[in-house]
Amino acid sequence: MSTETQTRTQTAKETFHFINDPAEAINDALTGLTCLQPTLSYNKEYKIVYRNDLPTFSESHVTTIGFAGGGHEPMFGGFVGHNYLSAYVSGNVFASPTAAQIFQAIKMxxxxxxxxxxTLIVCGNYTGDILNAGLAITRAQAAGYxxxxxxxxxxxAVGRKKGGKVGRRGLSGHLVALKSACALAQRGESLDRVAEVMEYITANVGTIGVAFDRVALPNATITDLQTLPPATIELGMGAHGEPGLQQISPIPSPENLTSQMLDLLLDISDTDRAFIPFSRASHPTSDNEVVMLLNSLGSTSDEVLARFAELAITELEKRGFTVKRLTLGPLVTSLKMSGFGITIWRLPPDSGELVERKLALELWDEPVDVVAWRQ
Structure with a gap:
C-alpha cells in the first residue's frame, strides 16, 4: 500500500456556518450544553464545563479533566457527568486552552x-496541548495539587517513522480509555489505579479515519472550504485537516475501504504502525475480542456509520475477531468535516494483564449520565 499522499489540485467552495458570532461560538455552544444537561455548570471566563456536584464529589473521588480545542464537539463537554468526566476545558476553535484555563480547572x-x-488530566497528543498542560501541571504540583x-x-495513519519523538495524533481513542478510567474514579479508586488503567487501555487502542472532504473553520459566517479533487477520498486525514496517509481515486467500494482501514489497524507485520498488540492479524489467540467505535467527523449520518459498522463486523469475523461492544455517532467531530473513523480496542485476556476482560467489559457497561455517549 502506498504511504505517500498524492499531490492534486484542490478547489475551494463556500460553506455557511449557522452561528451568531465566530468569536462567541464556543461560549454559545457550551452555554447551550448546560441547558440540555441541567446537572452541568459553565464557567465562561475560563471556558470550563463541570458537574454541579464537583465540590462534594471531589472530596472522596479522583476527578478527571478532558481538554481540547473547540470545534470537536461533543468532545469533551458532552462527556461530563456521572461515571464520566468531572470537567472539560475548551480552547478556541482548533486551539489549545491556555495554561491558566487548565490550572483553574485543576483548582476547581x-x-x-x-x-x-x-486529578487525571487527558488530551489528544498535540504540541500546543502538551505545552500548555505542562505549564499548568508544573504550577499545580508546586502548589500541592x-x-x-x-x-x-x-x-x-501516523507511523513510527513519521511520528518520531512527537508520536501519533489523538483522535477518538481517549474516549474509549476514559470510559473505563472514569468508571473506576466513580467507584472511588485511587489516582494511581485510575491513571494506570487509562495508560494501559490507550496502549491497546488504535484509530484510522477517512475524509470525504476537508474542514472549514468558522472564522466568519461564510468561509472557504478546501475540497478534495473529484471522486477522491483521503485516508488518514487528521482531525484538523492535517495531511493523511493517502488520497484514493477512484473511490473504493465501502467493503474494500473498510478492509483497507482494518488492515492498518490489525496488521502486526507492519512494523511502522502495528500499535495494537494483537498476537496476529488473522485468527489471534487470546486477544480476539474487541470493542469498536465508529465516529462521525461531523456530517456523516448514523445510517452511513451503521452500514460501515456492519461491514467492519463482518470483516473482523472473517479474520477471527469478535466485536463484544459497539458504539457509534458524532463523538469527536471536526466541525462539518465529511468522513468517519474506526477505533478498535483490543480487550485484555481473562488474566495476566493489568485489567482482566471481565472487569474491562464491566467498566465499559457502567451507565453514564452525559449528553453524548450512546449505550
Whole structure:
C-alpha cells in the first residue's frame, strides 16, 4: 500500500456556518450544553464545563479533566457527568486552552488542595496541548495539587517513522480509555489505579479515519472550504485537516475501504504502525475480542456509520475477531468535516494483564449520565 499522499489540485467552495458570532461560538455552544444537561455548570471566563456536584464529589473521588480545542464537539463537554468526566476545558476553535484555563480547572477539581484524591488530566497528543498542560501541571504540583497527565495518540495513519519523538495524533481513542478510567474514579479508586488503567487501555487502542472532504473553520459566517479533487477520498486525514496517509481515486467500494482501514489497524507485520498488540492479524489467540467505535467527523449520518459498522463486523469475523461492544455517532467531530473513523480496542485476556476482560467489559457497561455517549 502506498504511504505517500498524492499531490492534486484542490478547489475551494463556500460553506455557511449557522452561528451568531465566530468569536462567541464556543461560549454559545457550551452555554447551550448546560441547558440540555441541567446537572452541568459553565464557567465562561475560563471556558470550563463541570458537574454541579464537583465540590462534594471531589472530596472522596479522583476527578478527571478532558481538554481540547473547540470545534470537536461533543468532545469533551458532552462527556461530563456521572461515571464520566468531572470537567472539560475548551480552547478556541482548533486551539489549545491556555495554561491558566487548565490550572483553574485543576483548582476547581481539588478545592481542598493536597487533601484531595487527585486529578487525571487527558488530551489528544498535540504540541500546543502538551505545552500548555505542562505549564499548568508544573504550577499545580508546586502548589500541592495531585495530578497525573495522559496525552493520547491513537492515529495509526501516523507511523513510527513519521511520528518520531512527537508520536501519533489523538483522535477518538481517549474516549474509549476514559470510559473505563472514569468508571473506576466513580467507584472511588485511587489516582494511581485510575491513571494506570487509562495508560494501559490507550496502549491497546488504535484509530484510522477517512475524509470525504476537508474542514472549514468558522472564522466568519461564510468561509472557504478546501475540497478534495473529484471522486477522491483521503485516508488518514487528521482531525484538523492535517495531511493523511493517502488520497484514493477512484473511490473504493465501502467493503474494500473498510478492509483497507482494518488492515492498518490489525496488521502486526507492519512494523511502522502495528500499535495494537494483537498476537496476529488473522485468527489471534487470546486477544480476539474487541470493542469498536465508529465516529462521525461531523456530517456523516448514523445510517452511513451503521452500514460501515456492519461491514467492519463482518470483516473482523472473517479474520477471527469478535466485536463484544459497539458504539457509534458524532463523538469527536471536526466541525462539518465529511468522513468517519474506526477505533478498535483490543480487550485484555481473562488474566495476566493489568485489567482482566471481565472487569474491562464491566467498566465499559457502567451507565453514564452525559449528553453524548450512546449505550
Amino acid at each position: 477539581c481539588q478545592p481542598n488542595g493536597g487533601k484531595s484524591m487527585g 495531585k495530578v497525573h497527565f495522559t496525552p493520547v495518540g491513537d492515529d495509526v
